[in-house]
Amino acid sequence: MIAYLATGGTIASIPAAEGSGAVPTLTGADLLASVPGIGDVGAVEVHQMMQRPSASFTLADVRTVQRTAQEVVDAGASGVVVSQGTDTIEEVAYLLDLLWDRPEPIVVTGAMRHPGLPGADGPANLSASFQVASSLSARDLGVLVVLNDEIHAARFVHKSNIAAPDTFGSPGFGPLGYVVESTPRLRLLVSRNPALSLGPDIPPVALWRMVLGDDGRALSKLQTLGYEGAVIEGAGGGHVSAVTVPFLRDLVTEMPVVLASRTGSGEMLRSTYQYSGSEMELLDAGLISAGSLDGLKARLLLTVLISAGASREEIEREFALR
Structure with a gap:
């Protein structure tokens, strides 16, 4: 079973009315229904964590996501997919990686084009993320970021462009691998450091x-x-x-x-x-x-x-x- 933690972001955003801007609206269940062949990865358990743009996340929110991921893994999930806004993916994924001490992977994803735009990339990114989260080759790699069929380590990933679908890269290192024909192909491995703990009081x-x-x-x-x-x-x-x-x-x-x-x-x-x-x-x-x-x-x-x-x-x- 793969646990899916939905938090909002562009991937879940649609215009509230014609001519208006997009806002996070679609639920995790809605997004899951948009993914072709999702049944091929087995059972998926959806958790709607929040519904907001990622620029409004706090570090306490990320800790809540980490604790929920830990709970679902301890209950039997073999991997976790987190969808969020791409504005802060590199920060959220890295903080999760610092705190994550389980062998099961957390895969963080999002979208650069919301569902109301031509070429919306959310379903493809979710599909690739579930493939990675369910792969044995992703175990013991910590937290991964998957978009545009590329698999990046949270430690290295960086957002480099405001709107381009290929905005995410790992400068100086490159992706760990790719998703090809619905199959994760991991070519590089990353070493993991001991997990840390975020104290109850988060200092500015x-x-x-x-x-x-x-x-x-x-x-x-x-x-x-x-x-x-x-x-x-x-x-x-x-x-x-x-x-x-x-x-x-x-x-x-x-x-x-x-x-x-x-x-x-x-x-x-x-x-x-x-x-x-x-x-x-x-x-x-x-x-x-x-x-x-x-x-x-x-x-x-x-x-x-x-x-x-x-x-x-x-x-x-x-x-x-x-």
């Missing part, structure tokens, strides 16, 4: 992108605003304007601060540049390298670690591991 963690001419003054307000951690997206390999360095030095005395790159892909530099505002100066000042995680995912990992009461040393170790 800021994501700040450094831009040309930024003087860093807003960084001094983060603690006052209640933030308990921060991710700084620097330029290139992790670089900021020299005038922002004093603010960052103060910030690391107040909270854990992770240094990521605004480029969105590649491994952070550690020992290439040593000018003021370089990665070497920032790491020496106490910022923690995000490794190969982009800012969106680094923020989620830092949030989980702070919620669990992790020390600075533990935070550094987890970022080096993942």
Whole structure:
């Protein structure tokens, strides 16, 4: 049996009236009925988790999805499919992956064209996702993202285009495999790290992108605003304007601060540049390298670690591991 957790999003959206914009309306049962040959994957149990656009999700919502997935797997489901809006798929899938400790796969999917548009891709994406979720080859791979017949690891997947059906990719890595003639073909495997726990109190963690001419003054307000951690997206390999360095030095005395790159892909530099505002100066000042995680995912990992009461040393170790 495959459990299907429906949450809304473009895949479930239709215009409320002629000429109006689409809103999440269709239920999981409605969507399942649109998938040709769904009976071939066996029994499907539908759970309507929520009905909203994914930009309105909270981290607590994702934890609820994870706990429901855990419950249905413990009750006998051999896999889980989650449908949602594509706006935050890369974040939701990665957070689920951090928390998921079962061998059964969670497959996250959505649609780029809602059911009222020509070429709506929801049914095809759902069909491929159920094929992957029911495949033994998907076990022990954690959380996967399946759209456009491509199978991506939650750890690497990234949305790169506002509306294109092939918006999802894994920069620097590529897909793990493809769905061909309704059969998952997994060509690459990913190693899994130990699952983490999201504490009952979810701390606010800021994501700040450094831009040309930024003087860093807003960084001094983060603690006052209640933030308990921060991710700084620097330029290139992790670089900021020299005038922002004093603010960052103060910030690391107040909270854990992770240094990521605004480029969105590649491994952070550690020992290439040593000018003021370089990665070497920032790491020496106490910022923690995000490794190969982009800012969106680094923020989620830092949030989980702070919620669990992790020390600075533990935070550094987890970022080096993942």
